[in-house]
Amino acid sequence: MITVEHLTRRYGSYVAVDDVSFEVRPGSVTGFLGPNGAGKSTCMRMICGLTPPSGGVARVLGGSYTDLPNPGRQVGVLLDAAAQHNGRTGREILSLGAILMGLPKSRVDEMLHLVGLNGDESKRRLRDYSLGMRQRLGIAHALLGDPKVLILDEPANGLDPAGIRWMRTLLRGFADEGGTVLLSSHLLHEIEVVADHFIVIGRGKIVANGPKSQLMAAAxxxxxxxxxxxxxxxxxxxxxxxxxxxxxxxxxxxxxxxxxxxxxxxxxxxxxxxAGSAGLEEMFLQLTAADAREGVAA
Structure with a gap:
């Protein structure tokens, strides 16, 4: 469970996140949608304790993320797949995470197999990884501690169509087993298939929040x-x-x-x-038009 109440973040006179409130419930994949710069990443960083809020609170599993004992065992986070040590191998990245979380070495092999990084790929330095490989490694690290909650910011970036389908299947299975997933994207079609609830943000404010079926019917x-x-x-x-x-x-x-x-x-x-997905996309563009940099699309 993720609970956000009146979350706000200001940078001087600029308000990046403006009085945002929502819940993400267990057993669901919630798509967090909005144009680039709408406030999605800032909101997720506040949920994970990386950016202090100017106002409001964010709770994960009933409390602050920073107060969770061994948080990696409870919450899996992927906010930036590029924020990894380029000189280490994929296996080393996961092995260090396993040591910090108190996990057996066998968990590293399980995760490498799960995300499709074979033996040779796992031994490469991250400087030689494609963006798609970095995303797979980031997802493996998020799942390493067998968490109850996943918070993923743009995890489909760099994945090919087969990789996107794999990610959707993985996240849907995680939620169907009772997990909680908050999944951000600025591209509606990336998560339309897997998400069952949408939160749409524009200019730091929530502009729509509801089940996918309800929003698609409204289309x-x-x-x-x-x-x-x-x-x-x-x-x-x-x-x-x-x-x-x-x-x-x-x-x-x-x-x-x-x-x-x-x-x-x-x-x-x-x-x-x-109208289905086409109508939903049109509604999304209308709701976020004021925040779209190109004026016609996010």
Missing amino acids: GTSVRSTDDMRLAGALQGAGFAVDGVGGAIRTDAEPAQVGRIALDQQIALIELKA
């Missing part, structure tokens, strides 16, 4: 018909918002409501479906 309906202009007018006349006439209509009406209106108007439907 509305996509519909194509034999007369989109007339259908759009009928939907607007019934009080529903309409967007994207021409190609496909997106509306905040539920599919059943769209179907009934089309039937009343004797308009044949070609396609009718929940």
